[in-house]
Amino acid sequence: MNSSSPSSRPPPDPWSRLAPPLVDRLLEAFRAESLPVERPVLESALDRTGGEGWDLALAVHRWARTAGRTPPRLAEDLVARLRPVAPPLRSADAAHGYVNLTLEPATVARETLETVFQRWERYGHWEPSSANACVEHTSANPTGAFHVGRVRNAIIGDTLVRVLRARGIPAVTQYYVDDMGRQAAMITWIWSRSPESWPPEIRAEAPTVDPAEKADRRLGRPYPAVSEYLKSHPEAQAEVAAIVQEVERGHPPPDHRARISEILDGMLASLARIGIRFDERVWESSLLESGAVGAVIDRLLKAPHARVEANGAAAIDATGYRLPKEEAKIIVRRADGTSLYVTRDVAYHLSKFARFERVIDVLGQDHRLHAQTLDALLAEIGEPRRAEYVIYQDLTVPEGGRMSTRRGTGVWLDDLLDEAVRRAREEVRKRRDDLSDAEIGGIAEAVGTSAVRYHILRVAPEKAVLFRWEEALSFEGRAAPFLQYAHARAASLLRKAGREEPPYPYDPAQLVHPEEQALLRRILALPGRVEYVARTSHVHALAGYAHDLADQFNRFYHAVPVLTAGPERESRIALVAAARRALETALELIGVTPLGTM
RNA sequence: GGGCGCGUGGCUUAGCUUGGAUAGAGCAUCGGGUUCCUAACCCGACGGUCGGGGGUUCAAAUCCCCCCGCGCCCGCCA
Numbered sequence: 001m002n003s004s005s006p007s008s009r010p011p012p013d014p015w016s017r018l019a020p021p022l023v024d025r026l027l028e029a030f031r032a033e034s035l036p037v038e039r040p041v042l043e044s045a046l047d048r049t050g051g052e053g054w055d056l057a058l059a060v061h062r063w064a065r066t067a068g069r070t071p072p073r074l075a076e077d078l079v080a081r082l083r084p085v086a087p088p089l090r091s092a093d094a095a096h097g098y099v100n101l102t103l104e105p106a107t108v109a110r111e112t113l114e115t116v117f118q119r120w121e122r123y124g125h126w127e128p129s130s131a132n133a134c135v136e137h138t139s140a141n142p143t144g145a146f147h148v149g150r151v152r153n154a155i156i157g158d159t160l161v162r163v164l165r166a167r168g169i170p171a172v173t174q175y176y177v178d179d180m181g182r183q184a185a186m187i188t189w190i191w192s193r194s195p196e197s198w199p200p201e202i203r204a205e206a207p208t209v210d211p212a213e214k215a216d217r218r219l220g221r222p223y224p225a226v227s228e229y230l231k232s233h234p235e236a237q238a239e240v241a242a243i244v245q246e247v248e249r250g251h252p253p254p255d256h257r258a259r260i261s262e263i264l265d266g267m268l269a270s271l272a273r274i275g276i277r278f279d280e281r282v283w284e285s286s287l288l289e290s291g292a293v294g295a296v297i298d299r300l301l302k303a304p305h306a307r308v309e310a311n312g313a314a315a316i317d318a319t320g321y322r323l324p325k326e327e328a329k330i331i332v333r334r335a336d337g338t339s340l341y342v343t344r345d346v347a348y349h350l351s352k353f354a355r356f357e358r359v360i361d362v363l364g365q366d367h368r369l370h371a372q373t374l375d376a377l378l379a380e381i382g383e384p385r386r387a388e389y390v391i392y393q394d395l396t397v398p399e400g401g402r403m404s405t406r407r408g409t410g411v412w413l414d415d416l417l418d419e420a421v422r423r424a425r426e427e428v429r430k431r432r433d434d435l436s437d438a439e440i441g442g443i444a445e446a447v448g449t450s451a452v453r454y455h456i457l458r459v460a461p462e463k464a465v466l467f468r469w470e471e472a473l474s475f476e477g478r479a480a481p482f483l484q485y486a487h488a489r490a491a492s493l494l495r496k497a498g499r500e501e502p503p504y505p506y507d508p509a510q511l512v513h514p515e516e517q518a519l520l521r522r523i524l525a526l527p528g529r530v531e532y533v534a535r536t537s538h539v540h541a542l543a544g545y546a547h548d549l550a551d552q553f554n555r556f557y558h559a560v561p562v563l564t565a566g567p568e569r570e571s572r573i574a575l576v577a578a579a580r581r582a583l584e585t586a587l588e589l590i591g592v593t594p595l596g597t598m
Numbered sequence: 599g600g601g602c603g604c605g606u607g608g609c610u611u612a613g614c615u616u617g618g619a620u621a622g623a624g625c626a627u628c629g630g631g632u633u634c635c636u637a638a639c640c641c642g643a644c645g646g647u648c649g650g651g652g653g654u655u656c657a658a659a660u661c662c663c664c665c666c667g668c669g670c671c672c673g674c675c676a
Contacts (some may be wrong), residue, residue, distance in 0.1 A: 044616065050617080059618045059658060070655075097656095098619065118666065141676070167617050284676095313674055324601030325672050343676050368602055369671050392602070393669075401669090427638070447638090458656075459611070462603060466654050475638060477624040478611080493635060536615065544612065547623080554639060563635045581610045598638075 010197050012126050012132070013527035017046070018108070021088055022056055022101055029081035035063055035075075048151040049220060050521055053093070054100035055108075062481060084314050109508035112524040116578040117502050124526045124585040126168030129144075133358035134170050135161045138271070139176040139276075140266040141183045143526075144220020146271065147410035148396045149403030153539075155456050155591070156392055157362040158276040159539040163587045167314050167534035171360070175268075176276045176348065176536035179252070179260050181341065184225050185243035187263070188256045189236070191219060198222070201229050214414070216266030219259065224406045248338045250289055251541075274453045283349075292347040293339050296381070300332045300343070311335040323369070323377040330373055330424035342370065346377050348456050349387060359387040360537070363471045364394055383554055389536045395471030399469065408578045409469065420473050421448030428598065432517040446593035447481050453591050454480035455504040458543040476549055486550035486557075487587060490580035491596045493562055510567065515559040516575060522552045523582045530589070539590075546586040553579050 011017065023043055030037045035257065047057040060078065061071045069077065082099075088107040093100045137157020140150045157173070164171040171591045178184060195209050205225030209218065214485040228333035230237050246252055287293050297314065301305055305317040314333035321328070332343045352359045363371060371389050378386060394402045403410045425444035433438065447535065459465050475481040494500050505574050511520065529545045532538070556579075562572045587594045 047618080057619080059657090061618070064656075100619095163657085178676065183676065309674085315674090322601085323672080326600080329670095331674045336674085338674090340674070345676095355642065365603060365670055367676095368669085370676085372601085391603080396669075431636080431638075463611085464604065468610095471625090479624085479638090481638050482624095485636080489636060489639085517649070530606085532615095534613085540612090544623090551623085555641095557635080558631095558640045561635065565635095584658080598636085 002281075005472045010115045010118055010124070012115075012122075012124075012301070014111045014524040015282045015528060018088065018103060018111050018524075019046075019048070019056070022103075025082055026058065026099070026101075028080045029306070032062075032081045033067065033077055034042060035067055037063070042546060044550065048416055049111075051306070055103045055521070056162050057099040058099045058101075059097060060099060064097075066153070066210065075099050095226075095320065104513045105321070106508040107312070108520050108524070109117035109442065109506075109511040109515065110502055111354045111519045112505060113504075113508065113574055113578050116523065116581055117504060117574075118341075119502070120228060120502060120581065121585070123581060124530050124589070125166045128170060128228065129168045131169060131357040132355075133164055133171045133360060133401070134174055134352050134356040135171055135360045136174045136176055137161075137362035139178070140267070141178050141181070142216075142267065143183050143223045144186055144263065144405070145214070145216040146267050146413040146563050147403050148404060148416055149397075149410065150470075151271070151274075151413050151462075152395055152465070153362050153364060154271050154276050155274070155453055156461055156539055158271075158591055159360070159457060159542070160360065160390065160533075160537055161541065162591065163498050163530060163533045163542065166585075166589060169534065172279045172356070173277075174280045174352075175261065175264075177264060178341075179257055179283055180244070180247050180344070181284075181287070182244055184256070184260055184426050185566055186223065186230070187219065187259060188227050188243055188253055189240050190222050191259060192253060194254075199229060199233075202226055208238065214263045216264075216270070217414070219263050220451045221264075223409050229528055247285060248288065250285075252285070257285075270417070273414075273417055274449050275593070282348065285349075286397045287344055287351070288339065292351060295346050295597070296343055296347045296350065297333050300346075300377065305380060309335070316377065316380050318373075318376050321372070321379070324371055325369075327583040330377060331378065342373050342377065345370075345374055346381070349374065350380065350383065352387070352491045353383070353385045359385070360390060361387045362390045362392070365391050366394070367391075382550075388537070390461065393464040395456075395465045395467045398487060399468065403467070411469075416452055416472060417449055419448075421445050422453050423473055424448035424451070424475070424481075427481075429517055432534070432598075443595060443598050446550045446595055447475070447484060447555075447598065450480035450592040451475055454483070454543060457590055458540055461542050482548045483546050483583070483587060484595045484598055486553045487580060489557060490553060490576050490583065493576050494573070494580060496563055499573055499577065502577070504570075504577050506571040508571075510571040511575055513560055515556040516572070519552050519556045519575065522549045523578055526582050526586060542586065543590050546583070546590055546592070549579070549583055549586055554585065 026042060026250045027037065027039060046056060060074045064074050067074050077099050078099050079092045079094040085092055087104045090104045125473045137156055138154040148481040161171045161173050164502060195203065202222050206222040206279045230240065243253060285361040300316060301314055303316060307317060308314055313331055313335040316332060317329045318330050331340060333339060368391060375386055395497040397403050399409050421444050424447040425440060428443050430438045452472060529542060533542050561574055565572055
């Protein structure tokens, strides 16, 4: 029986110990066949995704010509060199041009469980490195509550941060708060007067002002009507412009920033319900106050393609940057001397480059040109570094187009979450008459909010997602409750066994059932998946992994008894514990709340 | 018009970074499973010219070119 003693920690990825012996054997086989192969070439050619009858596969077609043999023949010759097999190799077979290798089941069990038990909550995590990162995400204008369309940014960004941290990259999240633009000024413009004195058109759109309502909803309520009103009221436009000017000169109207803060607090409270928190808020105006924006403009004026327009505006001739614009110039300072969003963003990025090794921006695809423009300006001032952009497509709505508050196609995040939790409560009640209302409420909150987050996370960011209520609220199949249910089942087994914490003694030779072996392989794939996501930002891949792991746990659960098992009981409890631990980590990384019961 | 992205069974989607074996799931439909550890589960069936065409390659959903359709952007707004 192996036992888990917290001695020296094994490396994060069990594969790093499982794979090398097999690669060594393959290299020997190639050498014996007089085929020169470099180790990295072989390693990158190996398919380790696993399949029916193989853990590692190698397609040998690319070497067939050099070897003067057909691929099937070469595969057979190589396999002959691998025999007789010895642990950790279990089998080597040739199949129409492929060399298929399987690992000794007991070796897989031992390496996986040892790594999980000795690293425990650090399984799937790396030791911290010195290279840090900054992830800027969401940064929605603080003009009102979040609708579901804006929240995809937050979910992608937050998941990415969690994964980077697991990968050992110290990551800081920043919310870039726009308090300088016309939108923020519109909020201040309308709320600097009492609702009784609002223009009738706006009052009609915002008839009730309930002081008890959440600040983002209450203060943002007149915003769409104000936006509409300004289109036909130049004098009001001028007042808003005046507010922008005051902010630009460093003398914002009283309560300007405080009111924006209040709205933002409300918005972030909604995001906190789905597990999203920010480390820092960066106020756009602070970049102006610190002189950073002025410094950027000075540098831009000295840039190779700088020029000053007849009216005094400063511009960069961007002909060489191949921007998809009719006129290849970027205005970096208005004729009236005030700054522009893109110029301020240059200052913002310089401040990020000064503090962080990796700078990541999560942006909707409508910001892609902005990112290109930003890159062009960074090049102009001789800044070699660039942000990594994670671009996602906006949610669309059955009526067509993006969610829009103005067109009435927006769905408030708070409303969606409330409805999800309400439905979850019904589902829990249906199944659990033994729980108190408080317990049911807790589970329902976790199930409902997780379902919404998972629904948005599971699709690749570059894919447009069509929002439908029924689908966002679905608790079936590829949805968060499926994952939470598997975790709750595992937790329940361990609770009944009275074995909720390590140590877990086990005999790796007893975990040879196909479903046990499949489960072990899912568990040991976690670190590799974390590494992949941290490298590529494909956060949805982790949502898929969590589902696969839960799926395989369910199959195992149905295939073999645990508590009522005979001699294998202890080993299976250990496997359940490892699966639960891996699943908990996976769920935490994607922001789905793991539940002990449901 | 230019640029970027997307197009995979009835619906929603994975796989595309790094080409490799029979394209993997969920929903829906149909058929099974609970004297046993949570049935929000499991097993099975049905269903695919991977938008169209061409190219590269021993091999293309994956790489290249053209076309079609959809979305987004092209402001001294943010």
